[in-house]
Amino acid sequence: MFVRMSAAIAALSLLSSAALAQGAKPTDPQIAHIAYTAGVIDIAAAKQALAKGSNKEVKSFAQDMVRDHEAVNKQALDLVKKLNVTPEDNDTSKTLSKQAADKLSELGKLKGAEFDKAYVANEVAYHKAVNGALETLLIPSASNAELKSLLQTGLKIFQGHQQHAEQVAAATK
C-alpha cells in the first residue's frame, strides 16, 4: 500500500525540485490556483471518506478537513477578488487534479477498514507533500504580502492536519 505513493504527491514533489532547478518561479495567479486546487482535492477526498469511511475517528478527521480547507479556500477566493487577481490554471494544477481523480477512483474500490487505512495514509503523505511545496516553493515565490501571509496560515494549519492524520493513522492500525 505505502509503496504505491499517490501520484499527486509525486507531482507536488516534482513541482518543487523541477521548478527550483529551472529557477522558474510560479507567478501569484498560478500560486493561488495551485493552493486552491490542493484544497479542493483534499475536500473531495474528505467527502469520499465521509461517505465510505467506517471508523468514527476517520470520519471526524474528514469532517475537520472539509471545515478547514473550505475556510482557507473561501479566504483565498476573497483575497484574489480583493487583489483583482484571476487564478491562472497551469500544468501543476492540471497534474494535481488528474492524479487526485485517479486516487479517488483507486480508493473508491476499497471498503471498510481497508479504505480507512488507505485514506488516512494518503492524507499523511498528501499533507506532507503540500507542506513541502508550500515551504520550499509557493511561500518563497509569492510576491504579494497578503497572499504570502495566507499561505503561511495555510502551512501552519496543514502541519497540524499532518500530525492529526499521523495520530489517526496510529489509532487505526
Next chain:
Amino acid sequence: MMPRHYLPIVATLTFGAIAVPAHAATVQIVMENLVISPAEVSARAGDTIEWINKDIFAHTATARNGDFDVTIPPNKTATSVLGKPGTVEYYCRFHPNMKAVLTVAP
C-alpha cells in the same frame, strides 16, 4: 443574651458571606494562529470565560474531563460560566494540537 458590642461583628461576617459571589470576574482566552493564550489561566467558580477566536477556522474548547465543550465559530467570541473547582485540561477537538489548562479555584 449576647452582649451588645458583639452585634456589629456578627453583622459583618454575615454580610461577607453573602457578598462573595458578587465578585465573579470575566477572563479572556484568545485563540489565534492555532494557539491558545494564555496557555494556563486561573479563575474562580462562577467566573465567566470569554473565548475569543481570531482565526478563520472554527475552534472548540473541550475539557478532557467533560466539564465543558464550547464551540467558537471563526472570528467570533463565545462565553461560558465556570462550574466546579479543579484543574481542567482542555483542547480543540478540530485541532488537537491546541491545548491549554484552566485552574478553577472555589
